[in-house]
Amino acid sequence: xxxxxxxxxxxxxxxxxxxxxxxxxxxxxxxxxxxxxxxxxxxxxxxxxxxxxxxxxxxxxxxxxxxxxxxxxxxxxxxxx
Numbered sequence: 845x846x847x848x849x850x851x852x853x854x855x856x857x858x859x860x861x862x863x864x865x866x867x868x869x870x871x872x873x874x875x876x877x878x879x880x881x882x883x884x885x886x887x888x889x890x891x892x893x894x895x896x897x898x899x900x901x902x903x904x905x906x907x908x909x910x911x912x913x914x915x916x917x918x919x920x921x922x923x924x925x
Contacts, residue, residue: 871908882913889915 862870882898889896896915904910 875908878911882911885913886915889913893918 865873886896886898894915895918896913899912899914900910901912902910
């Protein structure tokens, strides 16, 4: 059958990781994981004909959640100077 986890039950792995792996090691691991996910999202958009760029929009000192994926349809018929 289907099992519904409470937030407490589903967070056990995260709590264990935070106790076993020091913060200074978790941060680069987390950044690498996010970069991998973002790269997949960017490729997915590009495969569907969109132009996509990853951008930092705020300093990391403010928040580590400081990247965004910006996508748009390709520009057509513009004159380059």
